[in-house]
Structures are given as C-alpha cells and as structure tokens.
Amino acid sequence: MTAQIIDGNALSRTLRAQVAVRATTLQALGITPGLAVILVGDNPASQVYVRNKVKACEDSGLRSVLEKYDATFSEADLLARVDALNRDPAIHGILVQLPLPAHIDAQKVIEAISPAKDVDGFHVASAGALMTGLPGFWPCTPHGCMKMLESIGYDLRGKHAVVIGRSNIVGKPMALMLLGQNATVTVCHSATRDLKALTLQADVIVAAVGKRNVLTADMVKPGAVVIDVGMNRNDEGKLCGDVDFDGVKTVAGWITPVPGGVGPMTITMLLVNTLEAAERSAP
Ligand code: GUN
Numbered sequence: 100m101t102a103q104i105i106d107g108n109a110l111s112r113t114l115r116a117q118v119a120v121r122a123t124t125l126q127a128l129g130i131t132p133g134l135a136v137i138l139v140g141d142n143p144a145s146q147v148y149v150r151n152k153v154k155a156c157e158d159s160g161l162r163s164v165l166e167k168y169d170a171t172f173s174e175a176d177l178l179a180r181v182d183a184l185n186r187d188p189a190i191h192g193i194l195v196q197l198p199l200p201a202h203i204d205a206q207k208v209i210e211a212i213s214p215a216k217d218v219d220g221f222h223v224a225s226a227g228a229l230m231t232g233l234p235g236f237w238p239c240t241p242h243g244c245m246k247m248l249e250s251i252g253y254d255l256r257g258k259h260a261v262v263i264g265r266s267n268i269v270g271k272p273m274a275l276m277l278l279g280q281n282a283t284v285t286v287c288h289s290a291t292r293d294l295k296a297l298t299l300q301a302d303v304i305v306a307a308v309g310k311r312n313v314l315t316a317d318m319v320k321p322g323a324v325v326i327d328v329g330m331n332r333n334d335e336g337k338l339c340g341d342v343d344f345d346g347v348k349t350v351a352g353w354i355t356p357v358p359g360g361v362g363p364m365t366i367t368m369l370l371v372n373t374l375e376a377a378e379r380s381a382p
Pocket residue numbers: 148194195196197198219239365
C-alpha cells in the first residue's frame with residue numbers, strides 16, 4: 100500500500116482563496132482585517148516565520164504591521180506596545196513571535212493580549228474556551244491538522260487518535276480538538292511506556308515532538324492516517340518531520356508530507372483567525 104498524500108499547499112490555496120473573498124466583503128464595509136506581528140530579537144528561524152506570515156497576509160488581502168525590536172527591548176516596553184495594539188481599532192489580531200528573549204516573561208506578554216485579538220490562541224482564555232467548547236481562537240497548528248482531516252472527509256467519531264507530544268501549542272490543544280470530534284484520544288509523551296503498543300492501535304496518529312523518526316513504519320497500523328507536525332533538519336540539512344515518511348507511507352492510508360503539509364496550514368489558520376477577529380469586530 101502507498102498512502103495518499105494530504106497536500107497542505109493545495110488545501111492552503113483553497114482556504115486562502117476563501118479568506119481573500121471574505122476579506123473583500125469586509126472591505127466593502129470599510130474594514131480591512133489587520134494583523135500586528137511583533138518580533139523581538141534576531142532569531143533566524145523567527146525571522147523566516149514572520150516574513151512568511153506577513154507575505155501570506157498581503158497575498159490574501161489582509162493588512163499586516165510588522166514591529167521589529169532588538170533583543171534588548173524591555174518587557175515593560177513590549178507590554179506597552181501590546182496594550183496600544185489592544186486599543187487600536189484597525190488591528191484585529193496580535194501575534195507576538197516566540198521565543199522571546201530570556202529577560203521577557205512570555206506568558207505575561209501573551210496574557211496581556213486581548214483574547215478578542217489572540218489569533219495565536221495562546222491566551223489562557225483561549226485555552227479555556229477550547230477546553231469548555233466555548234467560542235474562541237484555536238491554536239493555528241492543531242486547527243490546521245483538523246482542517247486536513249476534514250479535507251479527506253475523515254469521521255473521527257469513535258476512532259482512536261494517538262497524539263505524540265503534549266505541548267501547550269500543539270499536543271494538548273490537538274487532543275482537545277480530536278476529543279471534540281468524538282475520537283478516543285491518547286496523549287503520549289517522553290515518559291510514555293511502550294509508545295509502539297499505543298500507536299499500533301491508532302486510527303489517527305499526530306506526531307508533534309520535534310524529533311526525527313519518532314514514528315516508523317513498524318509502529319503504524321495499516322491504513323492509519325498520519326499527521327506530521329515536526330519541522331526538523333536531516334543529516335543533509337533537508338527539512339524533515341517527526342515521521343519516517345518513506346517508511347510510513349508504505350503502511351499508512353493517508354500521510355502529510357514535510358515540507359508541504361502542516362507548515363503552510365499553520366499560516367493559513369492564522370489568516371482565518373485574523374479574518375474572523377475582523378468579522379467579529381464588524382458592526
Ligand atoms: N513560534 C513558533 N511558532 C509560533 C507560532 O505559531 N506563533 C508564535 N507567536 N510564535 C511561534
């Protein structure tokens with residue numbers, strides 16, 4: 100068997116075209132969806148991510164404002180910028196790129212963002228809304244994974260989903276979203292005993308650890324859906340995920356590639372969240 104590919108680039112194109120249409124509708128009401136992106140310091144990966152986010156906004160008819168500060172920018176000054184953006188009616192979404200320099204308390208900064216503008220979905224109010232099923236912004240990466248499952252018409256009810264990784268940004272919200280669709284969810288992590296015994300039972304596996312070859316072909320039930328959230332480099336410096344793609348694709352029913360899988364979907368869901376924040380602000 101060779102798995103079918105879930106193409107994150109193609110799905111992103113479709114969803115971003117829908118964002119562009121809805122942005123045009125808002126424009127007619129005099130509202131341009133606006134995203135503020137704050138980057139502190141010169142982390143090279145963050146610079147690439149931020150550039151991609153800003154470009155994606157432009158391509159979909161959203162306005163973005165990029166604020167760059169050097170690594171010595173103080174926590175108080177950053178909190179003051181967040182406060183100003185919270186009160187700016189032209190800004191509907193605020194994203195503070197992580198990681199922040201060590202002298203800044205990232206959680207404090209995230210909690211300073213108005214939940215109505217928390218398009219990353221990292222605020223405790225957003226996490227609480229997801230947990231309780233109330234309206235709020237969902238973190239972009241797991242939300243993108245759910246859209247990928249939706250795109251193949253996958254019915255999660257009663258399925259066993261195994262999430263590998265328990266971060267606040269991916270693993271934990273992913274588990275809640277799968278549970279919200281009536282899957283039976285197992286969350287695995289570094290202290291899990293016999294990971295393979297669990298993944299072999301899974302109908303859906305989401306790998307979100309940040310380590311190569313966490314999931315290999317011998318760990319996958321034939322026909323399972325495999326979602327790879329990892330972003331790693333192999334020995335040749337090539338981008339790769341957490342999943343041994345070449346091996347697992349011979350067993351799985353569906354698989355997401357890296358690159359071209361979850362990565363573009365994360366940015367797409369940021370655009371969707373920003374658009375929704377703008378729509379909710381409309382009179
Ligand atoms: N750093 C890596 N990924 C992300 C993300 O999705 N949002 C923010 N704010 N920072 C990140």
